[in-house]
Amino acid sequence: MILPAVVGGLSRYRASGPSVAALCVLGALLCTSHLTSLAANAPSALAPGQGVSPAVVQEFDTDRLEALLLQFNPLLKATAQSVDAARASVTSAGALLNPRVDWSRGPWQPQGASAASSQSWTLTQPIENPQIRRARIDSAKAGEKSAEQQLALLRNDLLAQLRMRIFEAMLHQGEAEAAAESLTLLEQVQQRVRVRVSSGEAPRYELIKADSEVINARERQQTAALRADKTLLEISRLVAGQLPARWKLKPPTAAERAMTLTLEQLQASANQFNPEILTLKHEFDRAQSRLVAVRASVLPSVDLRYSQMTDPQVRQSQWGIGVQIPLLDQRSGPIAEAVAELERARLRYEGRQAEMTQQVLLAWRSLEMSRLRVDALSQGVVREAESALRVAEAAYRFGERGILDVLDAQRVLRSVRADLLQARFQLQVARITLLQLSGRYASDSNLSQK
DSSP states (O other): OHHHHHHHHHHHHHHHOOOHHHHHHHHHHHHHHHHHHHHHTOOGGGSTTOSSOOOOOEEEOHHHHHHHHHHHOHHHHHHHHHHHHHHHHHHHHTOOOOOEEEEEEEEEOOTTSOOEEEEEEEEEEEEOOHHHHHHHHHHHHHHHHHHHHHHHHHHHHHHHHHHHHHHHHHHHHHHHHHHHHHHHHHHHHHHHHHHHHHHTSSOHHHHHHHHHHHHHHHHHHHHHHHHHHHHHHHHHHHTTTOSOSSEEEOOOOHHHHOOOOOHHHHHHHHHHHOHHHHHHHHHHHHHHHHHHHHHHTTSOOEEEEEEEEEOSSOEEEEEEEEEOOOSSOOOHHHHHHHHHHHHHHHHHHHHHHHHHHHHHHHHHHHHHHHHHHHHHIIIIIHHHHHHHHHHHHHHHHTTSSOHHHHHHHHHHHHHHHHHHHHHHHHHHHHHHHHHHHTTTTSSHHHHHHO
16 A cells, blocks of 8 residues: 555655655655565564563472472581581590500719719500490490581471471462452452442442452452462571572372371380380480490599619510509499489380370371361361351342442351361361371381381
8 A cells, every 4th residue: 555655655655746745744754665674574583572571480299399308408408417416426436545655864873983874664555344335335436426416406496397388388379269269250340330229229228348359459469479479488487598589389289188198007106116216215325325335434444554674774664554443433423424314315215205106196087087177178168158158149139239249248258268278277187297207207218108
C-alpha cells in the first residue's frame, strides 16, 4: 500500500513541478517505507518478552540439603576436630616414658696430690606399671569412642532439625496457598455483595463485613508467606549459607513421609544406635578404666638406674633400682572419687536407657494420634465443611440466607483445613522424632536403612 503511494507522488511531482508540499509528502512516505522495512526484517530476539530469559530458580530436595549440611555446617566440622583430638590422645596414652640422663663434672684434689677433675653421669629409665599403662590406654580409647558418638549425636540432631524445618516450610507454604484460595473466594463474595448493596438488595453492613474478611484473609496469606520465607532462611543457616539467594524447596516424596518401622524395631534400634545412649556407655567404660588406673597406682612404678663416676684414680660403675613405697599416701581419696564417678556414670547410663524406652513409646503414641486425626479430618470433616459452604453459597444466591452464613461457612472450612495441615505436620514431627530417637540419622548406613 505504501509503494504505490510513493510512485503516485513521484508522478505528480514530475507533472506539476517541484513544490514544498510535494517534497514533504514524498519524504514522509519514504521514511514510513524505510521504518516498515526495518520492522519486518527485525530479528525475533527483539520481540517483547524474548530479549531476556528469566532467572532459573534452583530446586533442592532433602538429599541435596542433607549433603550440604554434612559438608558445610560449621558446628559439625568443629566437632569433627574433637574426634581427631581424641584419636591423638590414644597415641599419647600409649607412648613410653623417656629415659633421663644426669651428668656432673668438678675438681678433684686429694691431700698432697695435684689438682685434677672428676665427672659422673647417670642413666635412669622409668618402668611404668603395666596395669596403669593398659588402663590409661583403655580410658583414651573409650574417650575416642565417646567423641565419635558426640559427633554422631550432633549429626543425628542436625539432620532431624533439617527435616523438621523442611516440613515446617511445607506447612507454611500450604497455609499460604490455602489463604490465597480463601482470599479468592472472599473477593468473589465481596463483588457479589457489592453488587447487591449497590442495587439495594442487601444492607450496607454486609459489604463492611465482607471487606473486613478480605482484609483478614490477605493478612493471613502474607503472614504465612513470611513464615515460609523465615523457615527457608533457617534451612539456609543450617547449611552455612550455601544456598543461592533464590531457591525452591522440592516437596518430600511419599516414601520420605511414610513410617515403615514397628514400635519394637524402633525401641531395639534406640538401644543399639542412639548416639546419646552409646555416649553414656563409653563414658561408663571410661570411668571403669580410670578406677582400674587409680587402684593400680597404689603399686609403685620402678626406676632402673645406671651410674658411672670417673676420677684420676678410680672408675666406678653402679646399677640400681628405685621404688616409691606407698606408706603415707595409699591413694584412698582418688580411689573413692573414681568409685563415685563410676557409680554416677552407671546410673546415668541405665537411667537414660529406661527413659529412652518410654520416650520412644510416647513418640509412637503421638504418631498414632496424629495419624488418626489426619484420617478423621481428611475423610470426613473437610468434606462436610466443603458441602456446608456450597449449600450456604447456593442459599445466599437465592436469597434464603445472608452473607454472614456464607462467611461463617468459609471460616469453618478454613479452620478445618488449617487443622488438617497442622495434623499432617505433627504426624511428620512424630515420625522424625522416632527416627531421631532410634539413631537413624547418626550414620550413613542407618540413614540408608530408614
